[in-house]
Amino acid sequence: MLKRIDSYHIKGLLVTAILLLLSACTANSVTSSDKDQAKVxxxxxxxxxxPTPNQLGYDLTASQLISVTYQDSNNQLPTQLQVSDNTLVLAGFSSWGTRILSLQYADNQIDSHVMTGLGNTLPKPQQVLFNLMITLWPIEVWQQPLSQVGWRLTQTDDPSSQGKQRQLIDDKGQVVADIHYQNQNALKGDITFINPSLGFTIKIKTLQYK
Structure with a gap:
């Protein structure tokens, strides 16, 4: 049964929704010089x-709902994403509207904040950023940085729908993330993000965007 997040479920959300969302790639980050981009x-x-925020190719403001299914657990996390000029801002909220996670990526620097008392529970928000960008940013902007470490990102039309499919593959040829889109436009229709090795599924629904 689907559970909305309230004050009694916040720990379950953080452990289940966010940890599972991010565990495909355990990310730390560094702030690079002005000539370099941030790394994870x-x-x-x-x-x-x-990639830089402006390599998305357009300005974007989107409200999304992330649903995470793992074994018998299903939880939801409302998020707000804004990309403008060369700045990306991401926030995650509880169901009663309290901001529990925020991140800004601009000028080759990633600044983040989590709700007081949750800093030792949450993984680093840079992990959220990487998974977001590997899902939404054009595949072309990922080819060079991934090839430098022997990884690759593929994209094909999905014959089972009107959408497409992406796969993130590591240097050993293992699929780290299997991503299905209901529509060629990633902001229309659901996005299903599957981690084959850990057995969890994430669905991203864009509620509105402009």
């Missing part, structure tokens, strides 16, 4: 350069 560690000792 996507596997042990494997650092990849992030």
């Amino acid at each position: 560690e996507i596997a042990k000792d494997v650092w990849v350069t992030l």
